[in-house]
Amino acid sequence: MLRNLLRGLLQVLLEFRSYRAIRPKVFVRPDMLDDPEVKSFPDASKVIDSAVALTWPRRELYGLLWQYLGNAPESAAFRDDCQRGFGQVWQLRGDGVWLMPQGMRQDEELQRRLFDAIAGPWMGIDARRGFPYTWLPNHLGDADQQTSPRSFVAALRMAAETSADYHRRYPDYPYALHYEALKRGVQLASAIRVEEIREDYPWVAHLMQALAGLTVPIPFQDIEARWQQNGTIETIGSSLEGTRARLPPRRIQQGAPGLREDLTELGVLQPVAAGRINIPDVYRVGFGLGRRGGVRPVGVERT
Structure with missing residues (x-):
């Protein structure tokens, strides 16, 4: 049973606490740690209390997007647009990786303006349907408002792939991502998440x-x-x-x-x-x- 395996893994972590030079790290979903059976061994609290929540706030989700775009093939145009339109200069590291400007990582107002330039300011013809920058992570979050990067990236990939269809139907639409394509992205991300939970539960x-x-x-x-x-x-x-x-x-x-x-x-x-x-x-x-x-x-x- 998976509960027994996880309890055994946590017990191994407890034993490793006696070593100074070895610090194993285990990634566990929070719902698994909520199960009392998983923590039913002596001194379990010493392991559980040292857990660190791995969450993805909205600014870090978009930071992940910028890092993808800034290092994708033929990404020079994106980096140039960041500099010309928003004053954000990317730096090339010695190993060939482009480093995201600090403002694009932390400034949510700047992130919003960047995403507005890609997806437009509204999820429709006006503001009544919401704003893409907040709409996307809000519709990908669970009941605890936690959005996984896998769902976020999958939704954006689908939106990028299907936006061409909407551009053919609406040739005057001025933004790269169409708001209807973002909805298609949420559909795909939901289908993926449902399949994941079907496998585990x-x-x-x-x-x-x-x-x-x-x-x-x-x-x-x-x-x-x-x-x-x-x-x-x-x-x-x-x-x-x-x-x-x-x-x-x-x-x-x-x-x-x-x-x-x-x-x-x-x-x-x-x-x-x-x-x-x-x-x-x-x-x-x-x-x-x-x-x-x-x-x-x-x-x-x-x-």
Whole structure:
């Protein structure tokens, strides 16, 4: 079982604390460390308390983008535009790597102006639909507002690949990335994230697939009713009996309320006002749920 393997790995880290010259580093998803069984060994706190959260704030996500663009093949035009239009001078390191100017790394207002020059100032014909610089990471974050660099880069790659289609349809559009292509990027990133969670937590996929077609935010009673209608919880319980599931739900014995807590810990469900439940776009789109005015679910096109 994956829990046993992870607990054993943490115990190895504990043993290495006695060595001065060797400091192993392990990357673990936060949801795995939330499991009490993983930490059920003596002195586990000595390892857990030394953990450092690896998060990607918005400015660092965009810093990653600039670093890609500044060192991509035929990237001289981008670096020249940064200097001419924004006064940002790239420096060439001895090993041939171009170093990003400090302002592009830390100044979010500068980052916004740079991205506006690439994707335009609005996610539509005016400001009512949002602003690309904030819209993209907001729609790729989970319920804890954490956006993975993999999702961010995947969404931008898809947006770049599909913007040509929109430029042919709208030849007067003046920006490199079309806002509709950014939405296509979110669809792809959501499909990738859903596949990742399906591999690690198959039971999550079963629960969420039973909700396809619903529109969020939604009362939790409606979610529970759909699970009951499809016999989803019973099916998951039966599939776990006698197996060594990698990361089974910890609270399945509590029924729907327990599974709600499990999904909330994973960042899939997001409680909002008046007892309603929201599902972040990075999961909602890929699992086929709707939201008024939001990005269309994967496989649903505009009619």
